[in-house]
Amino acid sequence: MITLIPENCNACRQCTYACLYGGIVLEGKTPVRTDSCTGCDACIDICKTGAIVSSGQNIRLGHDIAEYKGVWVIAEQRQGHILPVALELLGKARELADIRETGVTAVLLGDGVDKSGDLLIKHGADRVFIASAPFLGSYRTSPFVRIISGVIKEHRPEIVLFGATAMGRDLAPRLANSLRTGLTADCTQLEMSADDGVLLQTKPAFGGNIMAAITAANHRPQMATVRPGVMQPVCSPSRKGDTVFLDVREEHSDTIVSILKTVKKKQSRATLEKADIIISGGRGLGDSKGFKLLKDLAAVFSGQIGASRAAVDMGLIDHDHQVGQTGRTVRPCLYIACGISGAVQHLAGMQSSDIIVAINKDPKAPIFQVADFGLVGDLNRIIPEIIEQLK
Ligand SMILES: Cc1cc2nc3c(=O)[nH]c(=O)nc-3n(C[C@H](O)[C@H](O)[C@H](O)COP(=O)(O)OP(=O)(O)OC[C@H]3O[C@@H](n4cnc5c(N)ncnc54)[C@H](O)[C@@H]3O)c2cc1C
Structure with missing residues (x-):
């Protein structure tokens, strides 16, 4: 979110031209933020007189971004088995968390996954949130978004990573919308700025002709999907951590969508x-x-x-x-x-x-x-x- 310092304003109006949403106007010679401001901070970059500065707040959630801590991985499972991409993401999460001197949390939803915490801890998690219930056996958007956004809002992680799988590609944007934050899809590289915790998310853009480095400097959590096979898992059998069971009830279940049958695609393809x-x-x-x-x-x-x-x-x-x-x-x-x-x-x-x-x-x-x-x-x-x- 922006903070306005009217005494620094020279009424050049560059901010009003830079804003695509009418989020800032000049009243006389005084800059004023309107309700249309999206918090994109384009006006900060354009202002040369220091009349518009960042307040360091997530405009959407109203929290100070310094309150967001920890690197989270949304772990995916199929029929109770953790997918390799979850372990790969934990390897990267561990690296990022060590730079920020913070912890790694894995979140796992499924049916009969109560005992999966250990595997995630061995691969880098300090803490694992597990929600285990029959209605979570197969992925459905609404209950997963409801449960995960609830736990994210409560604990405020700085970074949340997803596999760029069919589930991750459906879940991550819905969560980003519910949390009013940004999302970078299909990252091939993630780097962390140790001082301010800004995540440099690199992904191919414009048909792969350039590698774009994307940041979400003023919103938290910073969220990214990463394709399977891109990051390296690390395993340390002696690692210890905590498993926390989330209290999920039938009211989290989806009353609109029910899965009648799951048909497995024939595996003719190369692995x-x-x-x-x-x-x-x-x-x-x-x-x-x-x-x-x-x-x-x-x-x-x-x-x-x-x-x-x-x-x-x-x-x-x-x-x-x-x-x-x-x-x-x-x-x-x-x-x-x-x-x-x-x-x-x-x-x-x-x-x-x-x-x-x-x-x-x-x-x-x-x-x-x-x-x-x-x-x-x-x-x-x-x-x-x-x-x-x-x-
Ligand atoms: C949005 C988008 C997504 C894309 N996604 C992918 C993707 O996922 N994967 C992908 O591969 N491409 C992708 N492409 C296409 C990509 O841009 C290239 O066109 C493609 O990779 C070229 O394939 P190639 O190297 O086989 O062919 P070419 O570029 O035509 O290269 C053929 C090579 O073979 C060599 N050669 C020819 N004859 C011989 C010989 N007898 N002995 C030895 N060498 C020989 C030539 O010197 C040449 O270097 C994508 C493009 C776009 C725009």
């Missing part, structure tokens, strides 16, 4: 996120002959097949195998990119791999900038040679 070795092919494969080569190479390594979007668009392989911004995010021990140029949208999904090998006939291909080993040449000659050598 690329879990693969240790991925052999990926792009437009440079040319056709199905090139793709056969890729399969032969994958067989030698017992690896899984990945692909660029161009290879998918050419119909060489199913979209389930696509790696990148609009495909899978992978982190194998070994990623071999064959005939892939290394567009930012592709790199967004694989550049955290431990070792990257690139095969490309163009020595200037951007993929070589992220590759640990580069083989410049025609893949139709190089791949058979590798297969031969390995055999």
Whole structure:
């Protein structure tokens, strides 16, 4: 929220032009905040005379942002099993919390999840809030939003992280609205400013052509979703923490939506996120002959097949195998990119791999900038040679 210092105002009106909402007006020579102010603070940046300064308050909730402490992870489960992304987020939360010298809290909703606190603690949580009840067995927006927003409003965490899963993508924006705060979706990197606790949330933007760093300096909690496979889990079996059971009752249940049946999608797709070795092919494969080569190479390594979007668009392989911004995010021990140029949208999904090998006939291909080993040449000659050598 802004604080106005009228004696510093020179009536230049820049603030009124900068405000898209009519949130600030000049009455005579005095700046006045109107009810339309959203607290975006655009007027603070534009004011050169110090007549508009930040009051350090979350305008939406009316709390001082200094009251918000701790890093929280909303842990997701399926049929009582914690999803790996929850453990990955805890690893990141631990790192951020240590910088701020604060604690990590995990929040878990489900049915029969009473004993899951230990796993979350071992992966970095100091405290786990568990709500366990039959009506929480399957995700439904309303009860989850009601319960989680209640506990967030009570304890005021500084940061809340979600997996960018189907559930996280539904839950996080609804919560952000209920808490009157911002949300950055699909972050690939999170960094913390130790002094003021501002979270630098990096995500691909404008079709992946730029990496945007987003902050929510004046609102709390700061909320972000992160795709599975992006962050690293850490496990310390001796870690200790507290499990707190939330008192949830049937009135939290959703009377509008009921789940009649859950139908599992057939798992024809590659489990690329879990693969240790991925052999990926792009437009440079040319056709199905090139793709056969890729399969032969994958067989030698017992690896899984990945692909660029161009290879998918050419119909060489199913979209389930696509790696990148609009495909899978992978982190194998070994990623071999064959005939892939290394567009930012592709790199967004694989550049955290431990070792990257690139095969490309163009020595200037951007993929070589992220590759640990580069083989410049025609893949139709190089791949058979590798297969031969390995055999
Ligand atoms: C919003 C948006 C989202 C996107 N999401 C994704 C995504 O998730 N994943 C993704 O991959 N892309 C994505 N893209 C597309 C991306 O921008 C690129 O177009 C795509 O990655 C290019 O694929 P490629 O590298 O296979 O093809 P190209 O860029 O055409 O590169 C082919 C490469 O093969 C090399 N080559 C050709 N022949 C040979 C040979 N015989 N031997 C060796 N090398 C050879 C060439 O030198 C070249 O470097 C997205 C784009 C947009 C706008």
